Amino acid sequence: MIVMVLKRKRILKWLLVGTLSLFLVAVTISVIIVSQRKLPTVDLKLARESLSTAKEAEANVYAEKLYKESLEMYEKAMRYWSIENSRFILFRDYTNVIILAKRSKSKSEEAEEKSIKLADNLTKDVEAAFINLGKKIELYNTLFKKLPLPKSVFDAHNKSKMFLSESKIAHESGKLKEAEILFKKADIYINHSNNAAAKMLRDYFNNYGKWKSLANDAIAASRGGNKVILVDKVAHKLYVYQSGKAIRSYDAEFGPNWMAHKERAGDKATPEGNYRVTVEKANGNSGYYKALLLDYPNAEDRRMFAINKKNGLISRRSGIGNLIEIHGNGGKGFDWTSGCVGLRDRDMDDLCRLVGSGIRVTIVGSIEPLSAVTKGLDF
Amino acid sequence: MKSKLMVAIAAMGIVVLFSSCQKVPQAEVDAATAAIQEVKDAGADLYVPEAYQALVDSMKSANEKIEVAKAKWFPNYTKAKETLAFVSQNAVDTKAKSEARKVELKAETEAMIVEVKALVVENTALIAKAPRGKEGREALEAIKSDLAVAETTVTEVEALLANGDLIGSNDKIKAAKEKATSIKAELEEAIAKKK
Numbered sequence: 001m002i003v004m005v006l007k008r009k010r011i012l013k014w015l016l017v018g019t020l021s022l023f024l025v026a027v028t029i030s031v032i033i034v035s036q037r038k039l040p041t042v043d044l045k046l047a048r049e050s051l052s053t054a055k056e057a058e059a060n061v062y063a064e065k066l067y068k069e070s071l072e073m074y075e076k077a078m079r080y081w082s083i084e085n086s087r088f089i090l091f092r093d094y095t096n097v098i099i100l101a102k103r104s105k106s107k108s109e110e111a112e113e114k115s116i117k118l119a120d121n122l123t124k125d126v127e128a129a130f131i132n133l134g135k136k137i138e139l140y141n142t143l144f145k146k147l148p149l150p151k152s153v154f155d156a157h158n159k160s161k162m163f164l165s166e167s168k169i170a171h172e173s174g175k176l177k178e179a180e181i182l183f184k185k186a187d188i189y190i191n192h193s194n195n196a197a198a199k200m201l202r203d204y205f206n207n208y209g210k211w212k213s214l215a216n217d218a219i220a221a222s223r224g225g226n227k228v229i230l231v232d233k234v235a236h237k238l239y240v241y242q243s244g245k246a247i248r249s250y251d252a253e254f255g256p257n258w259m260a261h262k263e264r265a266g267d268k269a270t271p272e273g274n275y276r277v278t279v280e281k282a283n284g285n286s287g288y289y290k291a292l293l294l295d296y297p298n299a300e301d302r303r304m305f306a307i308n309k310k311n312g313l314i315s316r317r318s319g320i321g322n323l324i325e326i327h328g329n330g331g332k333g334f335d336w337t338s339g340c341v342g343l344r345d346r347d348m349d350d351l352c353r354l355v356g357s358g359i360r361v362t363i364v365g366s367i368e369p370l371s372a373v374t375k376g377l378d379f
Numbered sequence: 380m381k382s383k384l385m386v387a388i389a390a391m392g393i394v395v396l397f398s399s400c401q402k403v404p405q406a407e408v409d410a411a412t413a414a415i416q417e418v419k420d421a422g423a424d425l426y427v428p429e430a431y432q433a434l435v436d437s438m439k440s441a442n443e444k445i446e447v448a449k450a451k452w453f454p455n456y457t458k459a460k461e462t463l464a465f466v467s468q469n470a471v472d473t474k475a476k477s478e479a480r481k482v483e484l485k486a487e488t489e490a491m492i493v494e495v496k497a498l499v500v501e502n503t504a505l506i507a508k509a510p511r512g513k514e515g516r517e518a519l520e521a522i523k524s525d526l527a528v529a530e531t532t533v534t535e536v537e538a539l540l541a542n543g544d545l546i547g548s549n550d551k552i553k554a555a556k557e558k559a560t561s562i563k564a565e566l567e568e569a570i571a572k573k574k
Contacts, residue, residue, distance in 0.1 A: 034452065041447050048439050055432055078442060085449035092450070145521060154521065158528040165554035173550070 030090055040081055040094045043101035047074050050108035059111035061177060062118040070107035077101045122176045126167070129183045133164050136190045143374055144197035148259050148335065153196045160189035198379045204259050204365055205373075207272075211364035214274065218362035219244055227355050229277075229326070231341055233258050233270060234366035234373055238326070238341060240354055248354065253342040254335045259365075262296065262339050263305065264314050265321030270339050271296050275361045280352065281325075288340075289328025290348045294361055296324035326351070326361070403445055404456050407463040411438055414470035423477035425546060426484070430473045437466045484545040488536065491552040495533050498559035502526050505566040522562055529558045 051067075051074055054060075059067040077100035084092045140157055167182035215230060222228040222241035230239045230246075233254060240248035255268035262271035271294075279293040297305065297320045308314040321339070330342030341363070343351065366373055415438055423431040444459035503526070509519055532555040539548035 031452075039447065039450055041443065041450075044443050044446075045440075048436065048443070052432065052436050074439075078439075078446065081446045082449070085446055089452065094450075145518075151524075154524050155528070158521075158525045161525070162528050162532060162554060162558060165557050166551060169550050169553050169557075178550075 034089060037092070038094065038098065040077065040097040040101050043098050043105070044074070044077060044081070047077065047101040047104040047108065050105045050112070054108040054112040054115065057112045057115045058119060059108070059115035061115070062122070063111040063114040066107055066111035066114060070104045070111055073100050073104035073107060077104060119176060122180060123171075126171050126176060126179050126183060129180075129187065130164070130168065130171075133160070133183060133186055133190060136187075136194055137161060137164070139377060139379055140190070140194055140197065143377060143379060144194065144201070147197060147200065148256055149193075149197055149200070153193045153200075156189045156193035156196075160186045160193065162186075163189060194379065200259065201374075202370065205370040207261075207365055208369055211272070211366060212369075214272075214362050214364050215367045218274070218360065221360060227359055229351075229355065229359060229361040230367070231270075231361065231363040232365075232367045233272070233363065235368070238343060238347075238351075240351065248350065250343050250347040250351065251331070253330045253332060253337060255337050255339040256335050258335050262301070262321060262324070263308060265319040266338075267321070268339055270337075270341065270363060271301065271324055272363050272365060273298065273300060275324075275363065277326075277355065277357050277359045277361060280356050281327075286325070286327055288325070288342070289345045290352055291325040291327035292352070292355070292359075292361075294324045294326070296322065401454050401456060403449065403454075404460050404463060407460055407467075408441070408445070411441065411463045411466040411470070414467045418470045418474045418477065421474045421477045422481065423473050426477045426480040427473060430476055434466060434469055434473050437462060437469065441466060481545055484549050485540070488540055488545065488549045488552050491549075491556050492533055492536060492540075495529065495552060495555050495559050498556070498563055499526060499530050499533070502559060502562050502566060505563065505570065509566050509569050522565065525558065525562055529555045529562070532558075 163186035170179035228241045238252040239246040254270040257268040260269040262269040275294040277292040281291040326341040328345040328348040331344035441462035448454040
């Protein structure tokens with residue numbers, strides 16, 4: 001009996017030792033498995049750091065898609081890591097987490113590289129656009145600023161300059177995308193103003209052939225020793241020709257709507273064509289110091305007025321206008337007359353000493369062709 | 380002796396059980412997440428982007444530390460908790476920085492609005508004194524139109540400011556100030572030449 005009990009105790013003891021040994025072996029194996037398993041810690045840390053560097057390089061702005069993909073991969077890796085961690089420790093597998101982390105890192109690096117490249121290119125584009133816009137503004141100032149432009153053209157030009165300033169400020173603050181949007185707006189406005197002004201100038205010069213012929217006739221008429229007045233509206237000059245040569249040149253001012261031929265009363269345009277001085281008004285007889293009254297409207301003006309009225313281009317109530325003079329009170333520096341040619345008083349004195357009633361006056365848009373007026377500038 | 384050994388094993392078992400059951404610091408995670416959201420709502424991503432990004436990165440780091448702890452036999456969240464505490468504390472500072480920047484930007488913009496308005500008044504007076512010399516009225520008309528654009532910009536800036544666009548309004552008023560200042564210089568130069 002005692003032997004039996006001892007034997008059973010020994011069996012139990014061995015069973016306990018065996019079970020404990022097995023447990024210890026299992027624990028050891030588990031510990032080895034777990035310690036051997038690669039954790040995604042380093043990969044995720046690297047992925048996060050890459051994302052941060054890419055963001056610093058504004059990849060979220062310039063390589064938005066790549067950066068977003070990279071961020072999504074990082075977040076997915078974190079989710080997978082959490083899912084794996086919720087499983088029993090021996091069954092966890094971080095392979096996918098590591099793959100995703102590595103992909104995220106690689107995408108971030110790609111996004112960063114792309115962003116730097118794009119930002120560089122954009123910087124160059126923006127700077128080139130600033131130069132280009134500057135040239136367009138300069139062109140406006142050189143060619144169009146003094147033209148009687150409509151307010152819309154004027155305003156568009158000024159808006160363009162404001163957008164350009166805003167764009168430069170955005171560029172200085174490193175906001176290249178914003179700078180790009182703003183210079184594009186500036187470009188739209190400057191193109192609008194320059195194109196409208198250019199069209200106006202080109203359309204006006206469609207009459208150049210006629211002006212050239214009028215000017216040549218006038219100069220030819222002076223060859224016999226006669227004095228002839230030739231007025232160039234674009235150049236804002238009044239010349240006195242004698243023997244085919246300009247013996248005098250004065251600065252002249254016109255009506256605010258000078259880039260048009262006078263068609264009716266009140267249109268503030270200065271007529272173009274051949275006229276004669278009919279009356280010489282001394283100081284005291286003119287509201288504008290001294291004056292040389294022209295025979296506007298001449299026969300051609302009357303004929304055109306009748307045609308335009310018939311065709312409904314001029315209101316039935318409109319008159320043709322009169323009292324177009326070369327007079328004094330000029331030198332204001334702007335086109336202020338009602339269609340007359342305004343000279344400085346001292347120039348009027350000089351002119352009146354040279355010419356008088358009956359002298360031929362030829363008024364043209366321009367003596368020079370458009371290419372000469374624009375000094376060969378491309379517009 | 381045997382019973383002492385059993386007690387020791389049981390105690391160890393309890394310790395192991397408790398330590399292996401240490402919970403994820405969810406309350407701290409939630410608090411830090413809410414703090415970041417609050418900071419974002421305060422516009423920190425716009426007004427103090429570097430500080431905001433640092434905060435977001437720290438939060439990511441805290442999440443990683445939590446997973447690192449979870450991956451262990453006996454999770455220990457001390458490091459994660461420290462980072463989360465840092466995030467929560469830093470969020471308060473970042474929010475304060477963002478608010479301060481907003482106040483600074485608003486004050487700067489408002490001061491510039493006053494300056495530009497004064498420049499517009501000054502320029503209008505200078506236009507009256509400006510010579511109608513060679514470039515004459517057309518030049519003055521162009522300057523007037525330029526000034527009108529600057530004036531319109533001030534109105535736009537005030538609207539942007541009222542809508543809370545502090546950065547946009549600040550950039551715009553800078554451009555308007557530049558414009559008004561250049562107009563003033565142009566007019567003063569013309570007047571000086573006249574003298």
